[in-house]
Amino acid sequence: MSSPAPPALSVQSGYLDHAASTPMRPEAVAAMVELMAAPAANPTGAHKLARDARKVLDRARQDIAASFDADPGNVIFTGGGTEADNLAIFGVVGARGGVPLCSAIEHHAVLHPVEHLGGRVVGVDARGVIDLDALADQLDESVSIVSVMLANNESGVVQPLADVASVVREQCTAVLHTDAVQAVSWLDLATHTAAMDLVSISAHKFGGPQGMGALIVRSETDLVPVILGGGQERERRSGTQNVAGAASMAAALVATDAERPAMVARVEALRNRLVGELKSELDGVHESGVGPDGDRSHKVAGSAHLCFEGVDSEALLFLLERGGLFASAASSCASGAQEPSHVLAAMGVPRDLAVGSLRLSLGATTTESDIDLALEVIPAAVRQLRGAS
Numbered sequence: 001m002s003s004p005a006p007p008a009l010s011v012q013s014g015y016l017d018h019a020a021s022t023p024m025r026p027e028a029v030a031a032m033v034e035l036m037a038a039p040a041a042n043p044t045g046a047h048k049l050a051r052d053a054r055k056v057l058d059r060a061r062q063d064i065a066a067s068f069d070a071d072p073g074n075v076i077f078t079g080g081g082t083e084a085d086n087l088a089i090f091g092v093v094g095a096r097g098g099v100p101l102c103s104a105i106e107h108h109a110v111l112h113p114v115e116h117l118g119g120r121v122v123g124v125d126a127r128g129v130i131d132l133d134a135l136a137d138q139l140d141e142s143v144s145i146v147s148v149m150l151a152n153n154e155s156g157v158v159q160p161l162a163d164v165a166s167v168v169r170e171q172c173t174a175v176l177h178t179d180a181v182q183a184v185s186w187l188d189l190a191t192h193t194a195a196m197d198l199v200s201i202s203a204h205k206f207g208g209p210q211g212m213g214a215l216i217v218r219s220e221t222d223l224v225p226v227i228l229g230g231g232q233e234r235e236r237r238s239g240t241q242n243v244a245g246a247a248s249m250a251a252a253l254v255a256t257d258a259e260r261p262a263m264v265a266r267v268e269a270l271r272n273r274l275v276g277e278l279k280s281e282l283d284g285v286h287e288s289g290v291g292p293d294g295d296r297s298h299k300v301a302g303s304a305h306l307c308f309e310g311v312d313s314e315a316l317l318f319l320l321e322r323g324g325l326f327a328s329a330a331s332s333c334a335s336g337a338q339e340p341s342h343v344l345a346a347m348g349v350p351r352d353l354a355v356g357s358l359r360l361s362l363g364a365t366t367t368e369s370d371i372d373l374a375l376e377v378i379p380a381a382v383r384q385l386r387g388a389s
C-alpha cells in the first residue's frame with residue numbers, strides 16, 4: 001500500500017520561524033530547477049558534460065568565496081551547517097591534536113563535538129555575550145580551535161568576534177572558527193568574519209535549499225576529513241558534490257548580499273513594532289539579548305525572543321498554531337524538548353521564566369500582515385493561558 005501524499009507546501013502567512021528555515025529565494029529555485037533539468041553528470045568526471053558540471057560548481061565556489069573575501073578553492077561544500085561545524089571541530093583537532101573550546105551558547109552542532117572531544121566551554125553574560133575574561137582564563141597552548149558563533153540562533157545576539165580573535169591571538173595559536181549560520185541574512189560577511197580562519201554557513205537559513213552548506217577556509221588550515229571516500233573537495237570532504245544545490249546556495253547568497261541593506265532596514269522595523277507592541281500590550285514579558293536600556297542594536301534584525309511569565313511554551317505554541325501563527329520555543333532542534341534551552345540557562349534566565357520562551361524569527365518574506373496577525377494572536381493566547389493557570 002502506498003503511503004499518503006505529504007501536504008502541499010506553500011509560503012505561509014503567519015510564518016515567524018525563519019531562523020529554523022526560511023523559504024527559498026526565487027533565484028535559488030530557478031538555479032536549482034535549471035540544473036536539475038539539465039543532463040546529469042558527475043563533476044569529477046573527465047568528459048565534456050562532467051567538465052560543464054564542474055564549471056557550474058566552480059562558479060558557485062567563486063560567488064560564495066567573494067562574499068567572504070576567501071579563495072574559491074577553499075570553499076568546502078557540505079550537506080548543511082551541522083556537517084560544516086563538525087568538520088571544523090573534528091577536522092582541526094584531528095590535524096593538530098589538543099582540545100577544542102567554544103562558548104556555552106553554541107548550537108549543538110558545535111557544542112556536542114566539543115564536549116565529545118573533552119573540550120572547554122566558556123560562559124556568557126546575562127545578555128548572551130561571551131565573557132572575554134573567562135575566555136582568556138581558559139586559553140593555553142593545548143587549545144587547538146576556538147569556536148564562537150557570529151549570531152545566536154535563539155537570542156539573535158551578535159558576538160564580538162574581533163575581540164575574541166584579539167584575546168585568542170594574544171595567548172595561543174588556536175584556529176578560529178565561527179558558525180555564521182544565523183548571520184548570513186543580516187550581516188556583511190567579509191567584515192564580520194574578517195578575523196576568523198573557518199566559517200560555517202547553511203543555505204536554508206538564507207533562501208537556499210535545505211541539506212546544503214559550506215565550510216569556508218579563510219586562511220590556510222589543516223583539516224582531517226570527517227567523511228572519507230573519493231577525495232572530493234581537495235580531500236577534505238568526500239562524496240559526489242550536489243551541483244544543483246551548490247549553484248542554488250550561491251544564487252541565494254548573491255541575492256542576499258545585494259538586498260541585505262534594504263531587507264535589514266525593513267525587517268528591523270517590523271521586528272521592533274512586533275516586540276514594542278507586545279511589551280506594551282502585556283505585563284510580564286522579558287526580552288532576551290537586550291541590555292537594561294532595551295537596546296537591540298547588537299541583535300540581528302530578524303530576531304525577537306521573549307519569555308512570558310506564567311506561560312508554558314508548549315501550550316503557547318499550540319494556541320498560536322491554532323491562530324495561524326508558526327513560531328518556536330527555542331532553536332528548531334531543541335524545540336519539543338521539555339528542558340529549557342541551554343542558551344537561556346547559560347544567560348542565567350531562571351527556569352520558571354525560560355519555560356515560557358518564544359522565538360519569533362522574521363525573514364525576507366515577512367510582511368506587515370504577518371505582524372498584524374502575531375499582534376492579534378499572541379496577546380490573546382498569553383491571556384488565555386494566564387487565565388487558565
Ligand code: PLP
Pocket residue numbers: 019020079080081082083085107109149151152153179181182202203204211212213331332333
Ligand atoms: N548552527 C546554527 C547556529 C543553527 O541555527 C543551525 C540550524 O538551526 C545549524 C548550525 C545547523 O544547520 P543545518 O540545519 O544546516 O544542519
